[in-house]
Amino acid sequence: MKAVIFKEHGDIDQLIYIDVPEPKIGPDEILVRVRACALNHLDIWTRLGMPGVPIPLPHILGCDIAGEISKIGANVKNLKASERVVLAPGISCGSCAWCLSGWDSLCARFQIIGLQVDGGYAEFVKVPARNVIPVSSRLSWEEWAACPLVFLTAWHMLVTRAELKKGERVLIHAAGSGVGSAAIQIAKWIGAEVLTTIGSEEKEKCAKQLGANHVINYRKTDFSKEVRRLTENRGVEVVLEHTGTETFAQSLATLSRKGRLVTCGVTSGASTSIDIRFLFIHQLSILGCYMGGCKELDRVLELIESGVFKPIVDSVFPLADAKAAQKRMLERKNFGKIVLKT
Numbered sequence: 001m002k003a004v005i006f007k008e009h010g011d012i013d014q015l016i017y018i019d020v021p022e023p024k025i026g027p028d029e030i031l032v033r034v035r036a037c038a039l040n041h042l043d044i045w046t047r048l049g050m051p052g053v054p055i056p057l058p059h060i061l062g063c064d065i066a067g068e069i070s071k072i073g074a075n076v077k078n079l080k081a082s083e084r085v086v087l088a089p090g091i092s093c094g095s096c097a098w099c100l101s102g103w104d105s106l107c108a109r110f111q112i113i114g115l116q117v118d119g120g121y122a123e124f125v126k127v128p129a130r131n132v133i134p135v136s137s138r139l140s141w142e143e144w145a146a147c148p149l150v151f152l153t154a155w156h157m158l159v160t161r162a163e164l165k166k167g168e169r170v171l172i173h174a175a176g177s178g179v180g181s182a183a184i185q186i187a188k189w190i191g192a193e194v195l196t197t198i199g200s201e202e203k204e205k206c207a208k209q210l211g212a213n214h215v216i217n218y219r220k221t222d223f224s225k226e227v228r229r230l231t232e233n234r235g236v237e238v239v240l241e242h243t244g245t246e247t248f249a250q251s252l253a254t255l256s257r258k259g260r261l262v263t264c265g266v267t268s269g270a271s272t273s274i275d276i277r278f279l280f281i282h283q284l285s286i287l288g289c290y291m292g293g294c295k296e297l298d299r300v301l302e303l304i305e306s307g308v309f310k311p312i313v314d315s316v317f318p319l320a321d322a323k324a325a326q327k328r329m330l331e332r333k334n335f336g337k338i339v340l341k342t
């Protein structure tokens, strides 16, 4: 099969489009013919290599996958060949206390497709049968691939962790990012007032179309001052943070008293410094998020099936052009998801 692999960690030139053997499935696994695979910043971190995370080499990236069932393991009874499916990006044991209580991403055996195991930058991928979720044909392959990771993460952040409520104000960073564009829709569905940031003029219209009430160009204005101005100096109850170094301390400064900051990523760097006094005097909460659980994914896909949420596809590249696709993401040119078609 065709795949994009890397043999060593490093820059974008490590990605090679090549023929590799098709994966062989075990009795509890499914082989999926990948039709589309969306990019995530996780792909970049995985390619670069992360301290303490063993990544088998050579490696195939990609955790957001839509496709058709090609082969079914002997023990699997509930799935049919050729069914249209999306894949849950997280693999967990399904039987420990964390998994049973819906906190799959805290499972000691938790892995992400395309991180610790081969992913969807390929014509075929093998996964445990419990990661396979049948879907309708109301969305295209590219649209389905654009759903799982970002909608699950944004749901876990706003609904499960921050417990965002109707009437509250939320600042969502980077409207054009996958998580940002999903989070704006979820926050509006909850009934919150949405403030969001963008890095270029042309993204303003798209952010407004998604439902954002206020759009702040962070390259032109200091976003924390602008949030203070827009909220009559009260601040927002919730900040959805996924940028890290460039924004984290200022994000805390946009919070109202007893505000909650939820974080799931560090696209601009992982270190920051904060004044702890500010944290306790205003009684703020910092909540960490790492993807989400199967039950949350089922719920969010249900809302996508019923048309409440819409995946935003920025652009589609052939699998062979994975380098150009990653470059577009690194240059922050996208509004919505960048997808590879195989």
Ligand SMILES: [Zn+2]
Pocket: 092, 093, 094, 095, 096, 097, 098, 099, 100, 104, 107, 108, 109
């Ligand atoms: Zn478990």
